[in-house]
Amino acid sequence: METTVNRPDAGKAPIEEVNAPIRESAEDALSARSADIPEKTVGNITHADPVMVCRGVDVFYGDEQAIFGVDLDVGRHQVISMIGPSGCGKSTFLRCLNRMNDTIDIARVNGNIELDGKNIYASDVDVVPLRARVGMVFQKPNPFPKSIYENVAYGPRIHGLAKDKVELEEIVHSSLEKAGLLGEVKDRMDQPGTGLSGGQQQRLCIARAIAVSPEIILMDEPCSALDPIATAKIEDLIDELKQNYTIAIVTHSMQQAARVSQRTAYFHLGYLVEVDETDKIFTNPSHKLTEDYITGRFG
Numbered sequence: 001m002e003t004t005v006n007r008p009d010a011g012k013a014p015i016e017e018v019n020a021p022i023r024e025s026a027e028d029a030l031s032a033r034s035a036d037i038p039e040k041t042v043g044n045i046t047h048a049d050p051v052m053v054c055r056g057v058d059v060f061y062g063d064e065q066a067i068f069g070v071d072l073d074v075g076r077h078q079v080i081s082m083i084g085p086s087g088c089g090k091s092t093f094l095r096c097l098n099r100m101n102d103t104i105d106i107a108r109v110n111g112n113i114e115l116d117g118k119n120i121y122a123s124d125v126d127v128v129p130l131r132a133r134v135g136m137v138f139q140k141p142n143p144f145p146k147s148i149y150e151n152v153a154y155g156p157r158i159h160g161l162a163k164d165k166v167e168l169e170e171i172v173h174s175s176l177e178k179a180g181l182l183g184e185v186k187d188r189m190d191q192p193g194t195g196l197s198g199g200q201q202q203r204l205c206i207a208r209a210i211a212v213s214p215e216i217i218l219m220d221e222p223c224s225a226l227d228p229i230a231t232a233k234i235e236d237l238i239d240e241l242k243q244n245y246t247i248a249i250v251t252h253s254m255q256q257a258a259r260v261s262q263r264t265a266y267f268h269l270g271y272l273v274e275v276d277e278t279d280k281i282f283t284n285p286s287h288k289l290t291e292d293y294i295t296g297r298f299g
Contacts, residue, residue, distance in 0.1 A: 041273065042276075042287045052246075053113070053114045054074070055113075056110070057072075057113060058111055074248055083257050083266055086252075089269070095218075096109055098218060132159055134214060135216070139224050141198055143196070146192070153211070156172075215245070221250055235260050242262075266290045268289050274289075
């Protein structure tokens with residue numbers, strides 16, 4: 001059945017033409033709110049015990065600016081979630097925290113990001129040990145095409161973290177146990193990691209990150225490709241991991257942010273609009289943009 005448009009210059013219009021004004025109005029509604037972006041981030045950007053301190057962070061892709069002057073502390077042994085509509089810059093900012101944006105030729109990062117007092121963008125910083133200290137788990141599980149054992153053993157081996165085979169095996173088993181996976185794979189360690197279910201693969205990737213003893217684990221929508229049961233396991237794991245690690249997670253699920261994090265940062269069109277305790281963000285946000293987003297008025 002074709003859609004009829006009542007206008008003087010047309011009888012029947014293609015579907016994409018009919019939908020165009022709808023898309024434009026949604027974009028216009030989001031852009032219109034850009035006038036509401038505060039000059040300074042609302043809430044509390046600082047933390048009493050920060051493991052990472054970010055000040056004046058700008059990100060450019062060529063001539064286009066994607067992140068504007070972000071100031072944010074990442075608290076030690078805490079989960080901070082980053083939320084906001086698609087394209088708001090939350091994943092771009094997350095990738096700054098272990099210099100993953102370095103892999104994009106046209107990307108440029110300005111500002112200061114300190115890990116335990118050292119600027120990670122200083123010219124003398126080697127990104128390989130940096131990414132061991134600040135590990136990353138991606139949106140889609142990406143195990144190596146190796147055995148389950150080798151997936152976890154690879155990092156400690158290349159970083160020289162094990163003196164011998166016995167110590168390496170201890171690291172592998174400990175990492176899988178911390179990731180809540182050891183009981184499910186201990187009898188098939190020589191089988192390919194790619195043969196696991198999606199949820200198991202993601203936990204294998206978390207074990208791989210843990211194996212090199214990071215201080216921070218970055219998670220970019222780690223549950224978006226998983227079913228509800230696998231998602232629940234990952235969320236339970238995040239709650240356990242924060243006892244020993246700092247976790248920064250990007251999520252499109254506000255329910256997930258409310259469940260797993262202690263602090264929440266709301267991004268909008270490349271700006272950090274508000275950051276505060278998670279309970280406050282979801283029950284009594286200080287800025288109207290934050291309130292409009294979490295109540296579903298846009299996004």
